[in-house]
Amino acid sequence: MALLPQNPPLQRHRVMIPNRQGEKLVGVLHESGSRDIVILCHGFRCSKDTSLILTLAVALENAKISSFRFDFSGNGESEGLFQYGNYWREVDDLHAVTQHFRESNRVISAIVGHSKGGDIVLLYASKYHDIKTVVNLSGRYDLKEGIEERLGKDYLERIRKDGFIDVKKSRSETFDFRVTVESLMDRLGTNMYEACLQIDKECRVLTIHGSSDEIIPVEDAFEFAKIIPNLKLHVIEGADHRFSNHREELSSVVVNFIKETLPLHQVKGTDS
Template structure:
């Protein structure tokens, strides 16, 4: 048994050493998007799967959860790219100008960049929180065979209802006539366009257009996005797999490695056996 463990550890170590990370710039529809791309070791004419990782509301590509997933996929020989949405992290733009449709457009630009890499075969989408909404809607928008599998971690479909009732992350406003911008308790600001577009966002209608394999991973102690939103996602997906994790919060704090293992195992053991 110990020999098997050491053999598997050696394989993982080899992947980790051979994978190369590049910091790249992708031209998005609203400016330059900064990204980190992990390129697995490739033999001549070999093609690899790549996962596109999308961070949550007001976050960035360096968050512990995304880093853990990125590193785990790289260890498993799966290419990965994590990027900052427009107005976030190191990318161009101002966060106050952010809307979900703009983030979908950013993600589509990253998808097109990855799709055109000569060594890429299949593409996965992974999104946390608002990034989960973006990933689910983009998968539904793209062609039937464009995405091999999707993983949604605490997908924040609550954002539409928040905008309708005029309460986003504890900041209250008039939802009928929203102000030019709203300052949230965290100090960041959202613009009127974010609120107005969120109120009519067809989250589930767009998402259900994708019927490939989908993992929904959600903590039962998430007070920002209740896990019931993943339950609803699970209802619309014919090939959905729901994992509820007792006691875990919205950011998967302290559970990043375990979440990364679940995501990697889902793609390796479930998605790769699925025929589009």
């Protein structure tokens, strides 16, 4: 694959891409001179500017690999209303992004997602089959789990009674977001097991999880490893959900996995 002009300066560009609904998805392109590009996907109630996503973008820059980090619709700077659940809608947002860069003659070398974003990149691979390297960081295997911790033990009774649940920010009375019956059913109806069975055997999948993840247990990573055929599992001992004190190891494993599929002329001389 041909490179862009030799040794260009690193550049960052704000890019807006319309999704299927016509909403503008806002992102930042880290232009490192490579035709290949990695798409970075944030997690629940996060954004493209989350420190973990920024850390990965900089690590890819140092490896001279271009990347694009963006906000899903209803998150960060992107247009649209935030909705709980919304998994397949976010998959379609990601597809709009990959199509935009393909039309610009770029090669999508990998898609990387953290937490809910990890589920999104796996769901994308199960539906579109056009990207051969997928990285799932701390994704949740069973989407029926984790709801009670966020919505309360009686969430089913409350949502049946009122038709919605308003979630407040931790230690605050401030309203954060609303969960409707429809959006709850969207999450409960998203089956990661069935989706992962549809991922091509040729698709390389890396799952990284912290052994001390306090939000999504590390056991979820082992469940993914049981059903995805071409999966490499890397558990980071002592790491929490955001890999707060293990960013160097995380970045190294992610970048090296991605570099394995890049043209030899691109990876020579990189310092990642």
